[in-house]
Amino acid sequence: MRVSSPILHPYADGLVVATKVGVTRPSPGEWVPLGRPEYLRRLKVERIGLLQLHRVDPQVPFADQIGALRQLLGAGGVAHIGLSEVDVVRLKAAAAPDGPIAAVAVELGITPAQASLAWLLRRSPVILPIPGTRPVAHLAENVAAGEVALTDGQFARLSAVGA
Template sequence: MATTTLTNDSLIVAGKRVPRMAFGAMRLADPQIWGPPSDREHSVRLVRRAVELGIEHVDTADTYGLGVSEDILREALHPYPENLLISTKIGQVQPRPLEWVPVGHPWFLRHQCEMSLRRLGTDCIDLLYLHRADPSVPFLDQVGALRELQQEGKIAHIGLSEVDIEQVDTARSVITVAAVQNIYNLTTRTWDDVVEYCSQAGIPFVPWFPVMNGDLARSGGVADRIAAETNGTPAQVALAWLLARAEVMCPIPGTSSITHLEENVAATDIELSHEQFAALDAAGTH
């Protein structure tokens, strides 16, 4: 399997023109996303390799490894290149391994932002997402807390994660929404309407968990057949479908493997025909 560097296929996200393929940093932590990895040096090398391959957009969150992911990004990349966009997320806690709970009280969001600033070693976060809307706190109070932090110069741009169209519209009444990050892939199409909304509004859509699972990922399926036709892998085909799905799409595949990282980056070289895209699109909606 060949590796490559990213193409010039780019998009302006949070004021920076970056390649559309990004890197999700959740897997820098341990397998349960609960603490440090067993081999921290490997995680540092992984991040540096991503940048070597042309990645200019790295996405993390304060809950990934209870802050470990942000710590490793600072160790690996600080002082950050001027062209590098680092986004992180607040508004969620992890009371035990693999369990996340939204907490959106404004005072707590401020605390989380301050801790992310400290771990990342910066005075201003390029792009800060509300990780999850807390149903027990008025939504505009949560958005307003991020707006205050932006007004204080601690956030350059604000994003929203796992939100519907109504929430995006509500937020846009008081802030500029720089990006929307929802789960989305070939077989998880819950947020098709939000993708269309973002496409029409020109808002970058950042799909997390961008590689499909289930039947389409298995040997002999449509993705496997098209992978053979394009000299790629099913995972690369899934990422190529996302890039073709909408011009505002910015996938953030995550991995703890340098080999898989290189495979993800190489997905930008796969060009799907109209017929291949349509076959994948139809298979993914069943």
């Protein structure tokens, strides 16, 4: 990891750098959840030892937030991911993206939602998915899924999920 602070560099052997993402501070004393995948992926270092989702953004599907963290994990930018202040239901859901959809998403550098949409679009020329697009960022992600080219192997793995 490149670090500009002389206090932390050089690292002692075994030191793990951890940080949290998922909130922004628009003004003093105000913390707002921010879990959009493009925000979660904007690391400005080569590698983080532990990246924790500090708050779940209620405006962004939880699977998309976990998917963005898993992409960083799969790309090697993060050694471990963690969650703060989540309930058991979300903790179990976070473990579930380890399946074929999450794996294909990591392989292609896209969100699990985009992988699912790409599969639907390839499955049949007469299928027109209508995914939820509350924020504009979701609209852009959903439209981008139309450009995703799944390999035959990826398509087969995704098809097996629903079989």
